[in-house]
Amino acid sequence: MTLKQIEVFLAVAATRSFSRGGEAVSLAQSTVSQHIRALEEELGVMLFNRNTTNISLTEGGRLFLEQARRIWRTCDKAQTAMKRFAGLDEAVLRVGASSTLAISIIPELLGKFIARYPGVLLELQQNDSHQTIRSLIDDEVELALTGGKFDEDHVVFEKLFDEQILLVAPANREFTSAILNNRADRKNIPLIVREPGSGTRQAVEKSLRKAGLSLTDFLIVAQLGSEEAIRRAVLGGAGCAFISSLVVSHELSSRQLIEYTLDGIQIERSFYLASREGHNLSPAALAFVQAIQDVLALRLTP
Structure with a gap:
C-alpha cells in the first residue's frame, strides 16, 4: 500500500468517478484504475461497486475510507511539521x-x-x-x-578559537610572582581546581607537566565543577585558580582579580x-x- 494509492482512493471516493478522481490528482483514468485494482488486490477486498453509470463504495470501502482519511490527515500533519521544522518555525x-x-x-x-x-x-x-x-x-x-x-x-x-588560561588571585591576597615561582612557597598557596574531566584542567596539567610542575605543587583546597563557581570562590578569597580569560576579563580590568605568571609557562587551549x-x-x-x-x-x- 502506498500513499499515492490512498490519495487516488480518496479522490475517487469523493467524486464517485474514476475519471473525475483522476483529474483531481492529475492522473489518467487508466492509471487510476490500476492504482485502485492494486489496492483492492493487496487488501483482498473490493472497495467500489462498479456499473456502467456510476460507482459507489462497498461496505469494505466505507470501512477503509475512515482509515484512509485518518492516514492522510496524519501524513498531512507530518508534512506540515517538517515544513515548519525546515523553516525554523518550530x-x-x-x-x-x-x-x-x-x-x-x-x-x-x-x-x-x-x-x-x-x-x-x-x-x-x-x-x-x-x-x-x-x-x-x-x-x-x-x-x-x-x-x-x-x-x-x-x-x-x-x-x-584559541584562548589563554590565567592564574588569578583576589586583589586582597598578598601573593607575589616571586612566591608563586618558588617551589617551597607554592606548597602554602591555596589553589582551587576544576574536576579532572574539564578542558581547563587538562590544559593546565599538560602545560605544567612540560615545565616539570604539577597541580600538587600547590595546596589544593577545593575542586569545583564550573568556571563560574571557581570565579566566585576566588573573588570570595578562597585562594587562587587557573581560569579561562573569557570568564574573568571584567574582574581583571576592574582590578578585583590580579593575574600572576609562572616562569616559562603560558597556558593556551x-x-x-x-x-x-x-x-x-x-x-x-x-x-x-x-x-x-x-x-x-x-x-x-x-
Whole structure:
C-alpha cells in the first residue's frame, strides 16, 4: 500500500468517478484504475461497486475510507511539521557545552538567536568537556561545544578559537610572582581546581607537566565543577585558580582579580565545535553554528 494509492482512493471516493478522481490528482483514468485494482488486490477486498453509470463504495470501502482519511490527515500533519521544522518555525535544538562556553559565548549570542528564530527552543546541557562529548555520542545533544579535542571515533571536531588560561588571585591576597615561582612557597598557596574531566584542567596539567610542575605543587583546597563557581570562590578569597580569560576579563580590568605568571609557562587551549560523523545537521543546528561564527567574527574584528 502506498500513499499515492490512498490519495487516488480518496479522490475517487469523493467524486464517485474514476475519471473525475483522476483529474483531481492529475492522473489518467487508466492509471487510476490500476492504482485502485492494486489496492483492492493487496487488501483482498473490493472497495467500489462498479456499473456502467456510476460507482459507489462497498461496505469494505466505507470501512477503509475512515482509515484512509485518518492516514492522510496524519501524513498531512507530518508534512506540515517538517515544513515548519525546515523553516525554523518550530524546532527543538539540544546543545551540550563546557561550562566556560556556557557562561561566555552562548549568553552573548542567545538574545540575537532567539530574536531571529523565535520558533527554536534551545535546550542547553552544561557539563565538563568530557561529559559533553559523551552526551553527543549518546545522542542526547546534536552539537557539542568543548574546551578540548578528544580521540573519539565518529566525532568530528571543528576548531573555533584559541584562548589563554590565567592564574588569578583576589586583589586582597598578598601573593607575589616571586612566591608563586618558588617551589617551597607554592606548597602554602591555596589553589582551587576544576574536576579532572574539564578542558581547563587538562590544559593546565599538560602545560605544567612540560615545565616539570604539577597541580600538587600547590595546596589544593577545593575542586569545583564550573568556571563560574571557581570565579566566585576566588573573588570570595578562597585562594587562587587557573581560569579561562573569557570568564574573568571584567574582574581583571576592574582590578578585583590580579593575574600572576609562572616562569616559562603560558597556558593556551582551543575550543571546538563537535558533531557526529555522517549525521546531517538540522536547520536549527546549522543556524546555531552560523550564530556562533558571527559572534566570533565580531570578537576577532580589530
